[in-house]
Amino acid sequence: MGSGELNDAIKHHEVEVNGVRLHYAEQGEGPLVLLLHGFPESWYSWRHQFAPLAEAGYRVVAPDQRGYARSEQPERTDxxxxxxxxxxxxxxxxxxGGGPAVVVGHDWxxxxxxxxxxxRPDLVRGVAGLSVPPLPAGPSALSGARETFGEGFYQIYFQEPGRADAELAADVxxxxxxxxxxxxxxxxxxxxxxxxxxTLLDTVPEPERLPDWLxxxxxxxxxxxxxxxxxxxxTGGLNWYRNIDRNAELMAPFTGVRIDVPALYVVGERDLVNAMIAPETVEWLLTNLTPRLHRQVRLPETGHWTQQERPAEVTEALLDFLAHLDK
Structure with a gap:
């Protein structure tokens, strides 16, 4: 078992929400902090953040999002x-128990x-994004990605139902x-x-050794x-990618809406997101969409798995942000 499983203070629950059964891990009491994982991760990607945030006086909750890990996996792609x-x-x-909460999301x-x-600013008193900046509602990102990176771009590769699913599930x-x-x-x-x-896995060969954070x-x-x-x-996580075009259509009414709550952005300097969204574009997005940005934190020698690779630095940034909100 990993370190998060051995922390007896982390409690595990299930709850029926919005038509799906979600598993979530929880520790601490106080103002609510929600930690949302990305692909291909789970609640466990936040294992290093539970104890320090709980000890600082917060109720820390990390769900397995729909389709992932211990949570229910709806069959329909849409x-x-x-x-x-x-x-x-x-x-x-x-x-x-109701909001407002601080919501923190990494990757997806x-x-x-x-x-x-x-x-829903009535439910969110602060928001933090790790790796992925706020993106405006608008035209499909897939068509632009196809033109820029080609048919082999992973988000395009993921679109065919069953292909990446079978490759990845063969040896989890x-x-x-x-x-x-x-x-x-x-x-x-x-x-x-x-x-x-x-194939997808041809591009990520077995490592000779694990990094020190895993x-x-x-x-x-x-x-x-x-x-x-x-x-x-x-499949559940891959289905998030299969709705990128649909999301563009559904979110069209909200084009131009800004995020009018305090915000934090954290990214690793070696994150592959930086190869997809240029730093100057990120600056524009943060300036125009997050008028109440508290800080932008760029972590040197850090890749995509921000809170796992640099747990101390991420936790410090979150605690600083939470303290700012509580003033």
Whole structure:
């Protein structure tokens, strides 16, 4: 078992919200802080943040989001739109006693966090995004990604139902190990592209050794939770990508809406997101969409798995932000 599983103070619960059964991990009492994971992760990606945030006086809750790990996996692909994801968090906040909450999202956890902060400021008193900045509602990102990065771009590759699902589910632990280790480049960040005639896992070979922030026991926890869904271990998370175009249509009415709550943005300098969204574009997004931005934190020598690679720095940034909100 990994460190988070051995922390007896972390309690595990299930709750029915927005038509799905969600698992969530919880520690502490006080103002609510929600931690939303990305792909391919789970509640466990926040294992290092539970104790210090709880000790600082907060109620820390990290769900497995819909389709992931211990949570329910709806069958329909179109049950994973951004509106569904924001609906889950809205209902979870209600089930936990109501808002307002501080919502923190990493990777795919960031869009519903930013979106909920924009559309339901009554429920969100502060929002933090890790890796992914706030993105404006508007035209499909997939068409632009296809033109820029080609058909092998991972988000395009994920669109075909069943293909990446089967590759990744064939050996769940190996797939998680390859992705968590392979998407942390040692040099300049680069987009994840699958060359023609290759498979997804060809691009992330088995690592010779694990990085110092990831143990075999950690992988066991991730893999055990994912394996609950059998051959569909990764399908729920992949379905989030399969709604990118649909999200653009559904979010069109909210074009131009700004995030009028205090905000924090944290990104690693080697994060592959930097190869997809130029730093000057991020600056524009933060300036125009988050008028109450508290800080932007750029972590040196840090890849995509922000809160796992740099737990102390991420926790420090979150505690600073929470203290700012409580003033």
């Amino acid at each position: 049950a994973y739109t951004l509106l569904h994801l924001m609906g889950d968090i809205t209902a979870l906040i209600g089930a936990l 956890g960031a869009p519903p966090a930013w979106g909920l902060a924009a559309l 632990k190996s797939s998680l190990r390859r992705i968590l280790c392979g998407l942390r480049p040692e040099g300049e960040p680069r987009p994840w592209v699958v060359p023609e005639g290759r 143990t075999d026991a950690d992988l066991d926890v991730f893999a055990a939770d994912y394996a609950r869904h059998g051959e569909h271990a990764f």
